[in-house]
Amino acid sequence: MTDIEAALRDMLGPSVAVALTDPRAPVDDLWPEEQAFVTRAIPKRRFEFAAGRRAARRALAELGLPPTAIPQAPDRTAVWPEGITGSVTHCDTLCIAALVPKSICKSLGVDVEPSTPLAADLEAMITTPSERRTLAALPSAQRLHRAKQIFCAKEALYKAQYPLTGLRFGFQDVELDISEKQSLIWHNTPTTLVTDRLLVVQTRVVRGLILATCTIP
Secondary structure: OHHHHHHHHHHHOOOOEEEEEOOOOOOOOOOHHHHHHHOOOOHHHHHHHHHHHHHHHHHHHHOOOOOOOOOEOOOOOEOOOOOEEEEEEEOOOOEEEEEEEOOOOOEEEEEEEEOOOOOHHHHHHHOOHHHHHHHOOOOHHHHHHHHHHHHHHHHHHHHHHHHHHOOOOOHHHEEEEHHHOOEEEEOOOOOOOOOOOEEEEEEEEEOOEEEEEEEEO
């Protein structure tokens, strides 16, 4: 996983702690305060949840902080220790936790998805008309792969903004300008978040996985 970790660290910067775990590992090392959130979950879900908490505690250690329970808020977001913000994401083969002091970064979002084509029937739901016009210029073999990267990028932005705004937006509220190094124009951006209504996310494909990050300074 060293190349995946290296890519994430390059995307997020040196101040962000990053840890990776394997959600397929049948390890249930949840703390008592965390157990209640998955008592009725199937084993796969419990292992994924535990892998996320395990990765988060490793990231806390990288920041020089002691291990602690990471409970879940009513909206199912992680409750981080005071002064810390972060993001946890997973696919079937990888779990990622990224944490940073709030004094350095207001919020961040991370997403990981297999680098497979987006289902064709989802393209119109995930992408805006402008994005589809840009995608239409790509060779057919690339179009749906690129659409999947757009999906991943929008997920990372959603995760970054939600702790600050509590806003639940749709895929059509965010537009990716592919020609401008993956700048995202967020049509519903509150002025208290970013005054220019422009955020930048990064995506990379490493080892068959799409990695997407968004940080809000």
